[in-house]
């Protein structure tokens with residue numbers, strides 16, 4: 001139901017020199033809706049037809065017709081088409097009712113795998129706003145991958161390895177309090193980490209001790225491994241509570257440590273290809289030709305690095321998933337890292353690196369400043385989410401005190417508000433975090449969309465029954481903006497995936513909700529006349545597509561709120 005394509009097909013027999021796709025690319029939306037729904041400019045044809053564009057437009061307008069065209073009109077050099085909303089309403093509703101939640105899906109991906117590297121918080125550190133953004137954006141783009149016929153694989157690449165664990169082990173042995181850590185693991189571990197750095201300023205020997213402790217961890221020392229395992233398990237337990245609140249699931253928690261025994265073959269491969277160079281005792285791959293600084297593969301003490309592990313994980317994903325694309329949803333401060341990662345692989349002749357992409361995003365701000373978790377000033381994300389949920393609960397209490405399962409709905413609304421606040425912005429923009437703004441029921445917010453969906457469902461409940469089998473047409477002119485948006489959804493799904501851009505879905509959902517609320521304000525839907533069933537099919541279709549748009553964003557849509 002791509003109207004531009006249909007128009008191009010209708011024009012094609014009259015335009016020899018151009019392909020359907022070329023014609024389709026020329027079709028525009030007229031500036032004003034009084035001028036029609038589609039416009040075809042004839043300038044390009046002047047040469048071929050040896051006529052003035054105005055003349056060509058006039059002749060074309062007399063030749064073409066289609067059952068869905070209500071009127072064709074030449075306006076200067078343009079051929080304008082007015083679509084017949086009544087005729088179109090029938091196939092639009094039929095398609096959505098038949099396909100249900102599958103409406104808008106396509107098979108472009110042929111079932112090929114797309115691993116997503118997302119969320120990926122660091123052990124013994126708080127779950128930051130950046131990790132929240134990665135979780136929310138990554139989850140939505142992964143949903144879009146599935147909707148476009150790919151098979152997403154959600155990988156939580158936990159930051160569970162690195163020299164900081166040596167420091168933590170030393171700090172724990174010196175000042176650690178087992179009971180306090182079990183009770184409140186991440187803040188306590190963070191405190192230890194901060195104290196280590198404070199004390200190291202006056203006691204430089206600590207650094208060396210930390211390095212040694214990490215070395216013994218790498219060598220598999222029983223005590224060190226036991227401590228690391230404990231820190232990891234305690235942290236994951238905390239992260240899991242956040243994921244549960246958000247309804248977030250992963251296919252794998254293979255983090256950095258998983259690659260400890262998988263780096264050697266990669267280093268050997270670089271060695272064999274003659275790419276490893278000695279630089280001040282360390283081994284690096286030069287990336288001058290890309291204008292990047294060298295990638296540090298192995299330190300002088302033999303320790304491997306972040307990029308070494310990412311090289312190993314890139315190969316592992318290629319071999320395990322034979323991916324169509326491999327995507328990394330990580331903040332834009334790591335752009336250079338991912339550029340270097342790809343460049344090293346390309347330099348080594350692994351052209352599949354072209355299928356790897358860094359889906360970057362901006363910062364979360366509060367009052368214009370970065371929301372930081374550094375220096376022990378911990379903003380516990382769980383508290384932020386809980387606050388959103390509590391605020392949602394108070395609003396529900398105010399607006400609909402009789403609602404059943406208020407707590408569950410409050411969770412859906414609170415979390416939905418946080419997710420939508422993020423995804424309505426283009427991802428590389430910095431975004432401002434404000435609980436009050438994101439929970440406004442009338443603004444461009446998650447609750448507004450959920451409320452509109454619940455309004456549709458409530459209309460359907462009130463009606464008692466709707467005949468979904470009947471072939472209907474909607475005669476209200478006010479329905480046209482809704483019908484156009486509904487017909488547009490499959491294309492938006494394609495575009496949002498192509499650009500890894502959930503904000504396209506978010507904008508679409510806002511437009512659809514606004515169009516519906518306009519309709520609701522002007523048309524008596526429950527009229528009990530012969531129009532009622534067609535209107536209810538429209539309501540049903542709107543609810544179906546809105547629900548699906550919200551699902552793609554990672555939001556739930558309560559039946560009632």
Ligand code: ARG
Nearest residue numbers: 117120121122157159310330
């Ligand atoms: N743990 C890292 C951090 O918090 C993010 C990991 C991103 N993924 C990756 N494959 N490097 O900064």
